[in-house]
Amino acid sequence: MTPQDIDFDLSEEERSIRDLVHRFAEEVMRPAGQALDRRSAEEVIARGSILWDVHKKWNDLGVHMFATEGSDLTPAQLARLNCLVTEELGWGDAGLAISLGASEFPAMLAQTSQNPDLIAAFPVSKIGCWAITEPDHGSNSLDMSADPKRPYLQKPNCVARRDGDFYVISGQKAAWVSNGSMAETAALYTAVDNGDGATNGGVLLVDLTSRGVTRGRPLEKLGQRALPQGEIFFDDVRVPLTHMVIPPEMYPMGLELTLTSANGFMGGTFVGCARAAYEMALEYAKQRVQGGVTIIIHQAVKLKLFEMFRKVEAARALNRRVVLYNTVHNPLIGAPEGSFPAVQFAIASKVTSTQTSFEVASDALQIFGGNGLSYEYPIEKLMRDARASLIEDGTNEVLALHAADRL
Ligand SMILES: Cc1cc2nc3c(=O)[nH]c(=O)nc-3n(C[C@H](O)[C@H](O)[C@H](O)COP(=O)(O)OP(=O)(O)OC[C@H]3O[C@@H](n4cnc5c(N)ncnc54)[C@H](O)[C@@H]3O)c2cc1C
Numbered sequence: 219m220t221p222q223d224i225d226f227d228l229s230e231e232e233r234s235i236r237d238l239v240h241r242f243a244e245e246v247m248r249p250a251g252q253a254l255d256r257r258s259a260e261e262v263i264a265r266g267s268i269l270w271d272v273h274k275k276w277n278d279l280g281v282h283m284f285a286t287e288g289s290d291l292t293p294a295q296l297a298r299l300n301c302l303v304t305e306e307l308g309w310g311d312a313g314l315a316i317s318l319g320a321s322e323f324p325a326m327l328a329q330t331s332q333n334p335d336l337i338a339a340f341p342v343s344k345i346g347c348w349a350i351t352e353p354d355h356g357s358n359s360l361d362m363s364a365d366p367k368r369p370y371l372q373k374p375n376c377v378a379r380r381d382g383d384f385y386v387i388s389g390q391k392a393a394w395v396s397n398g399s400m401a402e403t404a405a406l407y408t409a410v411d412n413g414d415g416a417t418n419g420g421v422l423l424v425d426l427t428s429r430g431v432t433r434g435r436p437l438e439k440l441g442q443r444a445l446p447q448g449e450i451f452f453d454d455v456r457v458p459l460t461h462m463v464i465p466p467e468m469y470p471m472g473l474e475l476t477l478t479s480a481n482g483f484m485g486g487t488f489v490g491c492a493r494a495a496y497e498m499a500l501e502y503a504k505q506r507v508q509g510g511v512t513i514i515i516h517q518a519v520k521l522k523l524f525e526m527f528r529k530v531e532a533a534r535a536l537n538r539r540v541v542l543y544n545t546v547h548n549p550l551i552g553a554p555e556g557s558f559p560a561v562q563f564a565i566a567s568k569v570t571s572t573q574t575s576f577e578v579a580s581d582a583l584q585i586f587g588g589n590g591l592s593y594e595y596p597i598e599k600l601m602r603d604a605r606a607s608l609i610e611d612g613t614n615e616v617l618a619l620h621a622a623d624r625l
Pocket residue numbers: 320348349350351355356357358360394395396397442606607609610611612613614615616619
């Protein structure tokens with residue numbers, strides 16, 4: 219845990235789940251993330267890769283972040299637990315944390331639909347993904363407005379066309395879809411043509427083992443290399459109408475709810491990533507002897523460590539406040555009529571945590587000196603992982619612009 223654990227108000231159950239997830243993060247995710255970081259993107263998803271093992275062990279643990287149906291916890295308890303769990307996962311390995319979180323998206327939407335067939339077909343045990351980004355639609359696919367002239371709908375790369383009792387999907391999603399290269403199921407955020415042109419978006423649950431689904435080459439990238447990504451192609455893939463879990467008329471609201479959850483999740487994950495970097499730097503500064511003294515005695519080093527500590531605490535405090543409010547006000551998990559989450563606060567948490575994790579990891583690397591640049595120490599990987607988060611699930615700039623529209 220943190221050097222001084224000030225979470226004095228946790229219940230015994232919360233404390234034991236947090237500690238369980240911490241052990242998983244330390245014993246399973248850390249070593250797996252470091253090993254996968256050195257593999258090619260092809261090797262990361264190859265059968266027998268440790269990545270499959272991480273998913274299986276996580277699933278066996280039975281702790282979930284999004285797909286929480288059947289839980290007897292109140293929304294407020296769910297929110298508290300979610301923050302604890304996502305922080306520990308992000309502390310273990312940010313890329314793997316995202317892989318585990320994104321995996322739950324199809325199951326969460328199936329549960330929200332309350333359709334027993336969908337719940338059975340899209341269980342949390344199947345590796346899922348959230349597929350929204352397209353080659354020609356990155357930032358603009360996150361536009362939550364209901365403006366029918368949204369550029370996203372002008373020339374979509376992926377369209378679900380209504381054909382009787384089915385939707386027929388053709389086109390592709392970009393290489394950036396987390397788990398895209400290995401997922402068995404997708405929550406596909408796509409343009410929908412109900413016979414009047416692709417006039418709006420919608421969300422379909424898709425079995426990615428269906429005929430007509432193929433994958434591109436797994437993506438090589440700078441950071442979060444343990445997180446598998448790659449294009450998904452759809453060649454006339456037929457999906458029953460009942461799989462449309464967010465229909466066009468609800469798409470803007472559905473997208474806003476999605477971004478609210480995703481940004482809260484990112485906020486928690488990168489508090490964990492930042493804390494990991496801070497803890498590593500603190501430990502190193504206490505041990506590294508240079509010029510006959512440990513480097514922590516130098517004021518410049520101490521001040522840096524305090525700034526890192528302060529930023530982690532501030533990012534965590536914001537994340538918990540935001541996730542609590544947004545979970546308690548989520549109409550999909552029983553909030554009273556008229557309540558709605560506030561996406562601008564979720565974005566504030568995502569931007570704060572990811573920026574914090576990048577700054578803290580960069581300062582941590584500085585404290586490691588030359589060793590920080592070496593593959594022998596874990597800190598350069600953390601900095602690469604944190605760097606990716608400034609773009610992940612929406613660039614911080616574009617998310618900030620959306621949030622600013624709500625002020
Ligand atoms: C690690 C990682 C994980 C990801 N996971 C997923 C996932 O699970 N599912 C998924 O579908 N996608 C995922 N993405 C994709 C991610 O959401 C997009 O990369 C992101 O939305 C940006 O889109 P883009 O890369 O096409 O950049 P672009 O949209 O091309 O943007 C390029 C630059 O232009 C700026 N810009 C663009 N439009 C505007 C504007 N209107 N105003 C101001 N500036 C603008 C951006 O800020 C950016 O600096 C992931 C990305 C990463 C890096």
